[in-house]
Amino acid sequence: MAIAKAERLMNLALCLLGTRRPLSKRELRESIEAYVEAFGPGKGTAGGDDSFSRMFERDKDDLRELGLVIETVENIDGEVGYLARRDSNRLPPITLDAEEAAALGLAAKVWQQARLAGAASGALQKLRAAGLPEDVDPYEVHGALEPRIPVHEAAFEPLMLACRDRRPVVFDYRKATAAHPGTRHVEPWALECWRGHWYLAGWDRDRGAERVFRLSRITGRVRSRGSGFTAPVPDVVTVRETVASWAGEVADRSALIRLRSGAGYPLRAKATAVRELGDGWDELEIPYGHGLDAWLVEFGPDVVVLEPAELRADVVDRLRAVAKG
Numbered sequence: 001m002a003i004a005k006a007e008r009l010m011n012l013a014l015c016l017l018g019t020r021r022p023l024s025k026r027e028l029r030e031s032i033e034a035y036v037e038a039f040g041p042g043k044g045t046a047g048g049d050d051s052f053s054r055m056f057e058r059d060k061d062d063l064r065e066l067g068l069v070i071e072t073v074e075n076i077d078g079e080v081g082y083l084a085r086r087d088s089n090r091l092p093p094i095t096l097d098a099e100e101a102a103a104l105g106l107a108a109k110v111w112q113q114a115r116l117a118g119a120a121s122g123a124l125q126k127l128r129a130a131g132l133p134e135d136v137d138p139y140e141v142h143g144a145l146e147p148r149i150p151v152h153e154a155a156f157e158p159l160m161l162a163c164r165d166r167r168p169v170v171f172d173y174r175k176a177t178a179a180h181p182g183t184r185h186v187e188p189w190a191l192e193c194w195r196g197h198w199y200l201a202g203w204d205r206d207r208g209a210e211r212v213f214r215l216s217r218i219t220g221r222v223r224s225r226g227s228g229f230t231a232p233v234p235d236v237v238t239v240r241e242t243v244a245s246w247a248g249e250v251a252d253r254s255a256l257i258r259l260r261s262g263a264g265y266p267l268r269a270k271a272t273a274v275r276e277l278g279d280g281w282d283e284l285e286i287p288y289g290h291g292l293d294a295w296l297v298e299f300g301p302d303v304v305v306l307e308p309a310e311l312r313a314d315v316v317d318r319l320r321a322v323a324k325g
Contacts, residue, residue, distance in 0.1 A: 007034065009062055011034065012032055016084035017089065022071070022083045025080075025082075027081075028082070038052070060082070069089050071084070071085065153198060153216055155171065155218040156191070159188055159200055162188045162224060163191060166187075166228070167188075168187045168227060169224055169225065170186075170222075170224075171183075172184070172220045181217075186202045186204055186205065187202050187231060192237075197216060199212050203231040205230065253289070255287075255308065257296070257303055257306060259282050260280060260282075261276075268284065270286050272286065273285040288308070293314035293318055297315055297322070
């Protein structure tokens with residue numbers, strides 16, 4: 001469906017750019033194959049005309065949002081027509097210096113493992129065809145480190161398209177504390193990578209609240225739902241800040257744990273106080289924020305939570321969930 005819509009928008013844009021006079025809705029409906037296939041040529045049923053009008057208005061709004069300048073012109077008979085003048089939609093000459101070209105090349109390399117790699121590579125080739133200096137290699141990265149954003153999750157691409165098209169989705173999601181996945185109905189807002197993992201932020205319809213989902217915990221296929229969004233999309237979606245707070249990096253309390261000697265060096269690095277207990281154990285005071293229980297579980301039998309009681313209970317629940325498989 002996303003490919004069909006992209007093709008329809010491209011044909012509409014080409015039609016509006018290629019005409020020398022304003023084209024009416026009727027003429028556009030008869031000229032664009034996607035409209036003819038969906039609604040037939042000319043005047044059809046009242047319901048079909050209304051459906052075409054709604055689709056055309058959405059397509060026109062989408063093209064304008066993408067930056068195409070579409071003019072609405074009314075002739076002497078009162079009929080409304082549309083066109084996109086080439087001089088209004090012509091980009092200024094593109095000039096890039098060596099540093100700007102290197103930045104674009106670096107951005108393209110970041111996406112080598114995603115579907116966007118082809119689009120990024122094609123965009124850079126077009127820039128070279130448009131006059132990028134031949135002595136500038138946009139793919140050459142100056143430095144020993146080459147950043148990459150890995151995209152291994154099958155859910156990434158359908159969720160990326162759903163965020164772009166503002167389409168609600170349904171998927172099965174396995175919480176860290178649950179033995180089996182549950183179904184989530186989500187209005188997706190944004191995707192963001194944080195510390196090597198991809199996260200989706202959106203509106204959870206079942207819970208009536210904003211939620212963040214880790215893509216590696218999505219099981220099965222992401223299914224689209226045709227209905228529109230029911231909740232407003234915020235101007236700024238703070239995925240990283242939300243995940244950081246859930247991961248315990250925003251701490252407002254302290255926790256007391258026992259840690260086996262010679263183990264748990266990341267915990268020792270965060271500890272505000274360490275006391276040797278003997279018999280191969282140490283006592284640590286560490287910052288306590290939301291999500292600390294998930295981190296402590298990773299250390300298995302090397303960690304014992306002493307206090308607070310709610311943190312100890314959360315860790316026990318997670319360990320039980322892991323034991324159940």
